[in-house]
Amino acid sequence: MEQCLGQPMSWGATGLGKLWDYNLHYFEWLWGLQFEDAKNAIFHWIDKHPFSRNSVGWESYPISLRLMNWLGYWGTVGRWYFEADNFLQEKIWHSVFSQCDWLVRHLEKHLLGNHYFENAVALWIVGSFYEHPSAAKWKSLGSEILNEQLNEQMLYDGMHFERSPMYHSRFVYTLSWLTEIDEALGQFSFGFRDWYTKAIDAAGSVSHPDGKIALFNDSAFDIYPEVECQAQPEGAFSLHDAGYYGFRSSEQDYIIIDAGRVGPDYIPGHAHCDVLSFELSINGNRFITDSGVYNYEVCDSRHYSRSTAAHNTFGPVDHEQAEIWSAFRVGGRPNVEVSDWSPSSGYGFTLKARHDGFERRQCSYARHARRFVFSSDGKLLIEEHFSADDTLEWEGRIHFDPSVTLVEQAKDELFFESHSARMRLAVRGVERISMRKTPYFPKFNVKVERNCFTYFCKAKQGVIQVSMDWGI
Structure with a gap:
């Protein structure tokens, strides 16, 4: 704009x-x-x-x-x-x-x-x-x-502690200035080079094959200069302190999962309800994306971009993982626990994590755990493990990049296409599914409509399986 x-x-x-x-x-x-x-x-x-x-x-x-x-x-x-x-x-x-x-x-x-x-x-x-x-x-x-x-x-893994890839890009950019000035003056006073190197390595992990950042928390494109990272190694990666896990394949497939805290306890203002959400690129192009940020005003778009519904995750309908209000306020927020991170050399990984956001907010003590199984040959399995003290309606959402179109739908399978990629998506253990349009905010003050796949189940407990296959 x-x-x-x-x-x-x-x-x-x-x-x-x-x-x-x-x-x-x-x-x-x-x-x-x-x-x-x-x-x-x-x-x-x-x-x-x-x-x-x-x-x-x-x-x-x-x-x-x-x-x-x-x-x-x-x-x-x-x-x-x-x-x-x-x-x-x-x-x-x-x-x-x-x-x-x-x-x-x-x-x-x-x-x-x-x-x-x-x-x-x-x-x-x-x-x-x-x-x-x-x-x-x-x-x-x-x-x-x-x-x-x-x-x-700076977290031990090199990520900025507010856990926003956008603000981390600014952090890297600023560290590059400090490094250049310090070394030009011949001072080498803080070891800025070491801080910069660590931060730029983390920036590479949270960047898609297109060179742009993942849109977790308060993140949008083209606000700060893109970080020029070295070619990222293939295989699994993890930023344990920030809570980002993922994989980069030789075919330019890329997945990143947010399984960390929403932010620092004393400054969570840039946090979103995106725990256990993920983004996916196929053949170098974005396929499943976060929602981004429209603005920082107190308005419906701001609240939506921070909400659980705006992210590729799962939970009770109309409930939030964290207590968000105003433009930057966060009250009660989830604890997140990763119980299994098992990367397989060059082939894929398994990640299982849970959070207590709904439970802490007294939503019938609802509990959600998610298991990801990713294979570098183009397969992703997501298992939703959920339970509550009362029967609730549960909802999962998968927001697609605006370039992705639904080309075929059978009883329990859907086929999506974008660029040269084709994905088969199947879901088991749900009562109904639907397609809807949701807003995507790739840049500040930019709003684009895109497809969202939604799956529902009404139960006290259960397991839902969502499988995706693009190696077809």
Whole structure:
């Protein structure tokens, strides 16, 4: 989605939602401008957007990203232009000073997570860019926070602790900046290279063969630069701390399963009800997908994208795995236990896991466990093991990529096609099945309709088998 903001640009509310306003003030778009246009855009912001407590542009997170983009642009692609223009240097310095002065007094300790990390990165980068007593203090403060937060926010398996592939991409991108600047200065102060290498390896695991991320939790395409990972090894992979398990085959088939906690206990705002959900690519193309994210506003689309129904999982009808409300709030959330992870060298894997999300929310003490059996020759078996104290109506959903069409349906078998792939899907142990249309949000503010296969059963307990075969 694109929007013309006029010339000269207006820095007030765009009317397109707060996320649009944030991105306007991040200045990520600066990198696509010629030097004179970039200079004019920055000067216009400085002249026409003075400090205001009520302005999105003066919130700490947009300040942090804007400082990185301003100094990143003039320190790399526009360096010779910047060094030849003393007035440009002075004007930017005075604005940077004002923004950093505000930032150090309003660090986002109340939010923590990626916001607090970006605050620290901005202070460290500004402190590395300028030789000034204040800049030295900013860098020292940024260093102190980075030392603390890198250990807090990177899981042992290399994944960012909020468990969003999109925010992990930003984490990797930011670490690449820190690594390049640190090594260019000859400091090697934090071992940023080691952190970066670990994070980029994890990014490869949560990326489909098309190079784009899996859409678990708050994730959408084209927000942050795609991570350029090395070719990923074939076979099973696991990020035990993040809870991501999967397989990558020589035929460009790829599956990833979310069998982990929804997020950090103290900051689960980017979490979705996607426990035991999965995504699948066949022959390099997406076939089964998550729902993505439409926006961060308090609205029906936001609530749906976070709901159990929006994901490829199973549970009692109209009940949630976690207590979600507002745009980022999460109350009671599930504990997740992986009881079996058995990768078979080069051939496939078995994964069995359970969670207590419905049970903890007193939904007749409903319990759900799921068993995945994946074979690299193009087969996937999913077993739903469920029970409750009372008879409930249970529902499972499989959301297909918009490119996938239903081409044939028999009594208990359905055939789907997309690109060069054909899948046979069969289900056992259910009372009825249906096809419906559901929304897909691959990018912010983008909504696409796609097919969803749904299966139902009314019982106190039982086992349902869903088998998929695309090696046909």
